[in-house]
Amino acid sequence: MKVYVEGYGCVLNKADTEIIKESLIKEGFEITESLDEANIVIINTCVVRLETENKMMHRINYLNSLGKLVIVAGCLPKALKEKVEGFYHIYPKEAHRAGEILKEILTKKKKEDRGEEKELYKKLNYLKPKLVTPLPISEGCLGNCSYCIVKIARGKLISYPREFLVRKAEELIKGGAKCLLITAQDTACYGLDRGDNLANLLKDLCQIEGEFIMRVGMMHAKYLSPILDEIIELYREEEKIGKFLHLPLQSGDDEILKLMRRGYSVDEFIGIVKEFKKKVKDLCFTTDIIVGFPGETEEAFNNTLEVLRKLKPDYIHGAKYTQRKGTEAARMKQLDTKIRKRRTEILDKLRRELSYLNNKKYVGREMRTLIIEKNKGYTENFKVVRFEEKQEVGKFKKVKIKDATTFTLRA
Numbered sequence: 584m585k586v587y588v589e590g591y592g593c594v595l596n597k598a599d600t601e602i603i604k605e606s607l608i609k610e611g612f613e614i615t616e617s618l619d620e621a622n623i624v625i626i627n628t629c630v631v632r633l634e635t636e637n638k639m640m641h642r643i644n645y646l647n648s649l650g651k652l653v654i655v656a657g658c659l660p661k662a663l664k665e666k667v668e669g670f671y672h673i674y675p676k677e678a679h680r681a682g683e684i685l686k687e688i689l690t691k692k693k694k695e696d697r698g699e700e701k702e703l704y705k706k707l708n709y710l711k712p713k714l715v716t717p718l719p720i721s722e723g724c725l726g727n728c729s730y731c732i733v734k735i736a737r738g739k740l741i742s743y744p745r746e747f748l749v750r751k752a753e754e755l756i757k758g759g760a761k762c763l764l765i766t767a768q769d770t771a772c773y774g775l776d777r778g779d780n781l782a783n784l785l786k787d788l789c790q791i792e793g794e795f796i797m798r799v800g801m802m803h804a805k806y807l808s809p810i811l812d813e814i815i816e817l818y819r820e821e822e823k824i825g826k827f828l829h830l831p832l833q834s835g836d837d838e839i840l841k842l843m844r845r846g847y848s849v850d851e852f853i854g855i856v857k858e859f860k861k862k863v864k865d866l867c868f869t870t871d872i873i874v875g876f877p878g879e880t881e882e883a884f885n886n887t888l889e890v891l892r893k894l895k896p897d898y899i900h901g902a903k904y905t906q907r908k909g910t911e912a913a914r915m916k917q918l919d920t921k922i923r924k925r926r927t928e929i930l931d932k933l934r935r936e937l938s939y940l941n942n943k944k945y946v947g948r949e950m951r952t953l954i955i956e957k958n959k960g961y962t963e964n965f966k967v968v969r970f971e972e973k974q975e976v977g978k979f980k981k982v983k984i985k986d987a988t989t990f991t992l993r994a
Contacts, residue, residue: 585613586685587621591639592629594766594800596657598710598717599678600627603656605709610682623652625673625681628659630732633905640666654685658736663908675737676722679706704743707751712758714977715955717766720748720784724768725775726803729844729915730873732907737768740776749787756793761953761977762961763788763797771802771810782813789821794979796822796953798965801829801871804855805846811855818863826863826964830856831871835890836883839876842915849890856894867964869898874930875923876904877915884926888933897941897966898990899934903927935989942966942987952982952994960994968992 586607590600603625604614615621624646628639639659646653647670656673659666671688673681687693703722710716721742724734752763765788767773773781781799788797807814807830818824830852834840837848860866872887891899903923906913945966952960957973960982968982969991986993 584623584689585615585621586623586625587615587618588625588627590627590657591635592627592631592657594717594764595719595768596627596629596675598719598766599657599675601711601717602678602706602709603627603673603681605711606679606681606683607685608682609709610686612682612685618649621651623654623685624649625654625656625685627673627678628655628657630658630662630736630907632902633907636663636666643667643670652688654688656681658733662732662736676700676703679709700741703741704747707743707747710751710755712755712760714760715762715764715961716755716760717764718748718752718755719743719766720770720773720781721767724803725772725806726769726846727844729842729911730876730904730907730913732910733768735909740772742774742777742779744777745774745779745784745787748784749791752788753791756791756795759977761795761979762955763795764800765797766800768801769803769806770800771804771806775806780810780813782810782817785814785817785821785824789817789823791823796825796961796963796979798825798827798961799829801831803846804830804852807855808847808851811858815859815862818859818866822963825961826865827867827869828856828859828863829869832887832890832894833871833873834876834879834883835887836879839879839883842878843873843876843912849886853890853894865964867897867966868894869900870894870896871900871902872930873902873904874926875918877912877917879904879918879926884929888929891933891937895937895941896934898938899930901927901930901934939987939989942989942992945984945992946987948984949981950984950994952980954978954980962992966992968994970994 588604630636654671655667660672661674723738723740725740950962952962954960954974958970960968982994984992984994
C-alpha cells in the first residue's frame with residue numbers, strides 16, 4: 584500500500600507530519616512522494632485561522648474527488664470534527680500511532696484507545712535527524728486566550744520529561760542535525776505541569792557535545808516573566824542558543840489584551856523585550872499581531888502601532904482576526920471586514936519598513952551562519968541569508984553581509 588502524506592501549519596505540526604510518516608513506515612506502509620501513485624492520502628491539517636480552515640477543506644474535498652482513501656489528521660478533526668464527518672481521523676496526540684490506526688481502518692477494526700497521554704513523549708521516538716530538525720518539548724498549553732482554537736485541538740499542557748528530551752536531542756545531533764527547532768504551542772510554559780521549567784531544559788541541552796544551534800520557538804510573555812533572568816542569561820552566555828525571540832504581543836492596547844485573556848499588560852510586555860534587547864546583542868525579535876479583534880477601536884489599533892514603532896520588531900506576523908467556532912471571541916460583536924482589511928494593510932506597510940530598517944543594520948558585518956541549502960543559511964540570530972555562490976551545506980561559516988532586503992540578508 585502506497586501512502587501520500589502532506590502536512591500544513593506550524594513547526595509543531597510539521598514535526599507531527601514527520602512522525603506520521605515514520606509510524607507508517609514502521610508498520611510496513613510505503614511512503615510515496617507522488618500523489619498519482621498513492622492508494623491512500625493522509626493530510627495533516629492546521630486550523631488556526633478561518634482562511635486556513637477553508638484552504639484545508641478545499642484540499643480535503645479535492646483529494647477525496649480523486650477516489651483515494653483520505654484520512655484527515657491534525658488539528659482540524661480534533662477542533663471541528665463535524666467539518667470532516669465521513670472521513671477517518673488521526674488526532675495530534677495520535678501521530679505516532681498513524682501506522683496502527685491505518686491498519687485498524689483497513690481491517691475495519693475498532694480504533695483502540697491506548698491512553699496516549701501517559702507516555703505521549705514516546706512519539707518523539709519517530710523523529711529522525713535532518714540538518715534542521717524540529718524538537719517538540721510539550722503538547723498543549725496553559726493559556727486560555729479567548730480567540731484560540733488550537734487549545735481545543737491540542738488540549739492542556741503535557742510536558743515531556745527533561746531527561747528524555749536531552750537523550751533525544753543527543754541522538755539527533757549524533758545523527759547529523761545541526762539545528763534544533765525547540766517547539767511547542769508555548770515553549771515558556773514547558774515543565775510547569777511537572778515541577779520543571781524551560782531554563783532547566785535549555786541548560787541541559789547546551790551541555791550536549793557537538794557543533795549545533797537551537798532556535799527556541801514561541802513564548803508567552805505571562806509564562807516567560809518568572810524565568811526571565813535565567814533565560815536571558817542563557818541567551819547571553821550560550822553560543823548554542825540562537826539569539827532569536829518569538830514573543831507574540833497580539834495587541835498594544837491593555838483593554839484588548841484583557842478581552843483576549845492574554846494575562847499581561849502592554850507595559851509588562853515592553854519591559855520583557857527591552858530587558859532582552861539591553862542584554863542580548865543582535866537579538867532578532869519577532870512578534871505576532873491580531874488585527875481587528877472584537878472591540879478594537881481606532882485608538883486601540885493606533886496604540887498597537889505605537890508599541891511596534893517603539894519596540895521595532897525584526898519581523899511582525901500580522902493576522903486579520905477571524906472567528907473560530909467554540910471560542911469566546913466568536914460570540915463577541917465583530918468588527919466590519921472593511922475595517923479589518925484597512926488596518927491589516929496599514930500594519931503590513933509598517934512591518935515591512937521595520938524589517939528593512941533592522942536588516943540594514945547588518946550590512947558590512949560578519950556573522951556566523953549555518954549553511955542549510957547551497958544558497959541559503961541561518962545566522963546566529965536566525966536571520967535568513969542568501970548567497971550568490973554555492974556553499975557547502977551543513978557547515979558553520981563566517982559570512983560577510985553585503986546587502987539587505989525587507990526579509991533577507993545577502994552575503
